[in-house]
Amino acid sequence: EVQLVESGGGLVQPGGSLRVSCAASGFTVSTSYMSWVRQAPGKGLEWVSVIYSGGRTYYADSVKGRFTISRDNSKNTLYLQMNSLRVEDTAMYYCARDGSSGWHHVNWGQGTLVTVSS
Amino acid sequence: QSALTQPRSVSGSPGQSVTISCTGTSSDVGGYSYVSWYQQDPGKAPKLMIYDVSKRPSGVPDRFSGSKSGNTASLTISGLQAEDEADYYCCSYAGSHTFGVFGGGTKLTVL
Numbered sequence: 001e002v003q004l005v006e007s008g009g010g011l012v013q014p015g016g017s018l019r020v021s022c023a024a025s026g027f028t029v030s031t032s033y034m035s036w037v038r039q040a041p042g043k044g045l046e047w048v049s050v051i052y053s054g055g056r057t058y059y060a061d062s063v064k065g066r067f068t069i070s071r072d073n074s075k076n077t078l079y080l081q082m083n084s085l086r087v088e089d090t091a092m093y094y095c096a097r098d099g100s101s102g103w104h105h106v107n108w109g110q111g112t113l114v115t116v117s118s
Numbered sequence: 119q120s121a122l123t124q125p126r127s128v129s130g131s132p133g134q135s136v137t138i139s140c141t142g143t144s145s146d147v148g149g150y151s152y153v154s155w156y157q158q159d160p161g162k163a164p165k166l167m168i169y170d171v172s173k174r175p176s177g178v179p180d181r182f183s184g185s186k187s188g189n190t191a192s193l194t195i196s197g198l199q200a201e202d203e204a205d206y207y208c209c210s211y212a213g214s215h216t217f218g219v220f221g222g223g224t225k226l227t228v229l
Binding site for chain 1: 154216
């Protein structure tokens with residue numbers, strides 16, 4: 001059974017940094033396409049970043065240059081390093097295993113809440 | 119403002135059918151056959167219901183169906199059940215610069 005468990009969220013001041021993690025089981029992160037999707041409180045979904053099985057990474061314009069997606073194959077874990085955080089980055093951050101073709105998010109974690117506030 | 123436009127709310131009675139629209143442009147919905155739909159219950163993670171416009175993952179009831187015409191995609195739920203009450207989001211691939219764009223979400227109320 002595929003499981004995704006996020007952790008690492010919390011309260012951080014504007015301009016600060018935070019790394020959130022997504023521990024996977026039931027499949028191999030390194031051979032999968034993996035995304036981060038966020039949802040601000042009471043708002044809709046926003047795609048944030050993707051890492052392909054070959055290692056290429058891509059970002060939404062809203063986080064480009066500030067966020068970095070990565071994975072640790074030995075731990076079967078996905079990460080999102082978030083720097084220069086802004087109030088508007090406040091959201092629930094979900095990791096997702098993507099389909100092997102096309103563009104869709106097949107399995108989702110329960111999310112981890114990141115709050116950026118002074 | 120979301121890239122894709124969905125109605126804020128729709129409603130229907132048990133047993134009826136409802137359709138949720140998702141309007142984009144030729145750069146996203148109209149340009150690719152990569153539209154997906156997600157169901158989200160309050161406080162829960164989204165769940166994939168439809169992908170590649172009209173394909174259903176295993177375990178999703180066949181009451182859920184998807185289609186696309188031009189720049190507008192649609193999710194139809196037939197034989198509405200109380201458990202279908204949730205928020206629904208559409209998503210489309212939008213090319214190798216923008217990647218994924220979501221709609222603003224539609225709240226489905228089962229009367």
